[in-house]
Amino acid sequence: MDRLMERGSGTSRGEERRAEIVRSALEVIAERGYRGATLGAVAERVGLTQQGLLHYFPTKESLLIAVLEERDQWDTGSARRDGAGAWPLALLNSLVEYNAMRPGIVQTFSALLGESVTGDHPARPCFTQRYERVRADMADTLRGEFGDRLPGGQTPEEVAPLLVAVMDGLQFQWLHDPEAVDMPAVFRTFVSLLAARGDEGAGAEES
Template identity: 60%
Template structure:
């Protein structure tokens, strides 16, 4: 077992440690995207990150800890490190910007989608994370929709009714796009869905 890092030092702390940690997470994303979580190994991630497996364990003592860190890193990138901003400040333009960013990072989306699909099994270590994430994301989308249109969207739906549909569109479009990027324009399809919520916006 690697020794625990000191509070103000050690491999997990400082700019160098943070940079190395991000390298590991990027390597993990690539490996998971290629093999899925169950087919991935710490040894494969360590090799991708240019470390020994023992070196990797200084940062992530278990595979499950690495998995959760990968998922949380993706959330940090999406929200700029401020997940509360989705509920408190974001607009539909912020959501469109996320969709545009996702279209430029297929490896990250492939990793997320692979983990999401696997997480529906009872014993998957990311099951609780995705359960909580979807609950939080629906709440955030409801807040965004309410800021945009008030208590009733032009389509007649309430923000609470439209929120799970918006989440489903964003995640579902990503799967179609990963399979056929030449046939599915991720950003354009998202904008078309927004027009269904507000047909007047097309005029």
């Protein structure tokens, strides 16, 4: 009967239910980590039986993929430019500011990222592919901002992994002590360092 009603109203009810499950999974993973999160705990949070949850997500791994995809919808890591050109560097500042307003999402992502380094973790392939994509996006961003060489002489491809590392690493520090680490301000400082000329030190050496 539930399935017939769901079909009768199109897929909207089913999509809403799936979205509700993903949001609850985000919360449970943030609280317990992926390995500590169970389908039963997620089902209980949305008022379903575990069997009812399996109707939407047949495995824990399929739910994890949905969680990562949901998170990436808000992040430049997976947002493609659709021919509109590279993401401006200023947009990354806005993204860091936005992340500072959603600690639960950042906590979930960071927890999964930390766990995914183990070889058998189901999120490992997702993060490996994500980082490959993000590094390419960040290189495009840097090239759009500075051209083929940054003021310090480095190529966008050389600096892109560093830019990604700063963004993700700041999140860990901020989650541990948000009062001590002003994540948006620190990131803006880092961006200003990218724009600093690297020939001042060289000039001093030549003199």
